[in-house]
Amino acid sequence: MRASDFIHPDDAAALERLRNIPALPSVMKKVFELGYDQIMWSENVTTNLRLGPSQVPEVYNLLPPICRQLGIPVPELYLNMNPLPNSWTSGQDRVYIVITLGLVRRCSDEEIKAALAHECGHIICNHVLYNTLAEAIYSFGDTLMESLIGQAINIVIMKGIRQALNAWQRASELSADRVACMVTSAGTLVRTLAKIERIPCFILQNLNFDAWAAQGEDYELLKNGSAWSKIVRYMANSDMDHPYTPVRVYEAMKWEKSKACVMLKNGLKLIVNGQICPVCGNPLTQGWQFCKKCGAKLQ
Ligand SMILES: [Zn+2]
Ligand SMILES: [Zn+2]
Numbered sequence: 001m002r003a004s005d006f007i008h009p010d011d012a013a014a015l016e017r018l019r020n021i022p023a024l025p026s027v028m029k030k031v032f033e034l035g036y037d038q039i040m041w042s043e044n045v046t047t048n049l050r051l052g053p054s055q056v057p058e059v060y061n062l063l064p065p066i067c068r069q070l071g072i073p074v075p076e077l078y079l080n081m082n083p084l085p086n087s088w089t090s091g092q093d094r095v096y097i098v099i100t101l102g103l104v105r106r107c108s109d110e111e112i113k114a115a116l117a118h119e120c121g122h123i124i125c126n127h128v129l130y131n132t133l134a135e136a137i138y139s140f141g142d143t144l145m146e147s148l149i150g151q152a153i154n155i156v157i158m159k160g161i162r163q164a165l166n167a168w169q170r171a172s173e174l175s176a177d178r179v180a181c182m183v184t185s186a187g188t189l190v191r192t193l194a195k196i197e198r199i200p201c202f203i204l205q206n207l208n209f210d211a212w213a214a215q216g217e218d219y220e221l222l223k224n225g226s227a228w229s230k231i232v233r234y235m236a237n238s239d240m241d242h243p244y245t246p247v248r249v250y251e252a253m254k255w256e257k258s259k260a261c262v263m264l265k266n267g268l269k270l271i272v273n274g275q276i277c278p279v280c281g282n283p284l285t286q287g288w289q290f291c292k293k294c295g296a297k298l299q
Contacts (some may be wrong), residue, residue, distance in 0.1 A: 002034030
């Protein structure tokens with residue numbers, strides 16, 4: 001699966017705006033020169049538990065089949081002991097997914113798969129690059145970044161970069177959610193989101209997903225409203241790095257009904273049934289160990 005197959009239009013547009021900021025390449029160069037990526041990785045490997053076939057296999061084993069379906073190498077998977085449900089992806093050179101104990105405790109296997117597929121969506125879209133930049137800017141703060149990068153980049157430019165990154169991060173979540181919908185379903189993703197939002201079981205049991213989505217749609221309609229509505233929407237949004245959950249619910253349910261999603265989902269089914277190659281899409285014949293077109297190892 002390629003990012004261009006499913007990228008959300010807001011993600012593509014925000015990425016374009018981000019790439020058009022003239023100071024961005026020098027800021028990125030500096031962040032990677034400072035070794036921020038390695039700092040994050042060493043913090044991760046010293047704090048979290050690396051899962052594998054012989055370490056909490058009941059959770060780890062959910063990941064490789066998703067990666068096979070999506071045609072990506074299996075990233076490292078770590079368990080963070082935070083009691084709140086959450087997941088994230090990091091590591092530009094050595095990509096890894098982290099899920100929290102709260103997610104494992106509160107979610108069913110299908111819901112954990114939705115969270116993992118969402119993270120794999122970030123990997124396919126190469127979101128990790130700009131995410132690392134956003135995290136670095138957030139951790140160092142504007143003033144420190146300014147002194148690290150030099151006088152040429154002042155606080156006003158940094159604020160612009162930070163806001164463009166926030167806008168892009170919000171939109172990038174919608175692309176990653178689309179992958180979760182395809183590997184599991186919009187309903188499963190919505191239940192996972194509800195648990196990440198810490199909605200208690202007694203409400204979740206009878207939660208009306210359509211009404212929740214309508215709430216997100218109402219907010220999205222501000223996009224098409226008057227100039228003032230657009231300002232309200234911008235002000236509510238500009239410092240957030242994740243979109244509002246009702247918007248994610250609305251977008252996920254809309255995407256699941258789209259032609260593009262149905263077609264991609266059918267393709268994934270053919271991969272699961274061993275009928276086409278997960279890497280190149282070539283039709284396969286039973287008994288093949290490797291794809292005869294691209295050489296990918298088949299399971
Ligand atoms: Zn995400
Ligand atoms: Zn192939």
